[in-house]
Amino acid sequence: MAEAVNKIFNFYNEVPVTEELQRLVHPSEKIQFSVKTIRDVAVFTDKRMLIADKQGLTGKKVEYYSIPYKSIVTYAIETAGTFDLDSEIKLTLSGGLNIELKFFKDKKMDSLLFKVYHTITEFMFG
Numbered sequence: 001m002a003e004a005v006n007k008i009f010n011f012y013n014e015v016p017v018t019e020e021l022q023r024l025v026h027p028s029e030k031i032q033f034s035v036k037t038i039r040d041v042a043v044f045t046d047k048r049m050l051i052a053d054k055q056g057l058t059g060k061k062v063e064y065y066s067i068p069y070k071s072i073v074t075y076a077i078e079t080a081g082t083f084d085l086d087s088e089i090k091l092t093l094s095g096g097l098n099i100e101l102k103f104f105k106d107k108k109m110d111s112l113l114f115k116v117y118h119t120i121t122e123f124m125f126g
Contacts, residue, residue, distance in 0.1 A: 007065070008100045009051055010086075012036045014112060017043055024050055024064060032119055035112065044119050067091070067099065069123040077117050080109065087113045089120070 017025075017034045021043045025031060029045040039059055040052040049067040054060075071093045080087045087109060091099040103113045 006097050006099065008102060009042065009053075010038050010102045010104060011042065011112065011116070012038075012104055014115075015041060017041070020062075021050060021052060024066075033115065035116070044116065046123060067093065069120060071095075072120065072124060075120060075124075077113070079113070089113070089117055091120075 013036050014033055015036045017031055018041050021034070021041055022031075025043065025045060026047075029047050032044045032046060034041050034043045037051065039054040040062075042049060042051040048069060049065070051065040051067070053063045053065060055063060072091050073094055074092045076090045078088045078090065085104060087103045089101040089103075091101070093099065101116060103109050103116075
């Protein structure tokens, strides 16, 4: 039986960190990189993923997801096949929450997919 996905984030490409998210990064954290989502930006630091989820028509209401690497219980990577439009990293967090990070198919998809995967792996085992 398939697992229930509690939250899905769609990633497109690497971008500079926005001021909005820079304010939420703790001084003890080191920013690794950030990526564009549908309406927002996600930041990967040496301690966690920080993802802004804009809501509503105007996007003025924002919910921020802070996902510490230490809360990841299991994770898997699924690469795109010939006819697939995306690749995915599936995370299961302590407490049973399931997160899906989707990467849409383009020329840079694989490099971004593996950059995120290796970042998670590095901080899980490094």
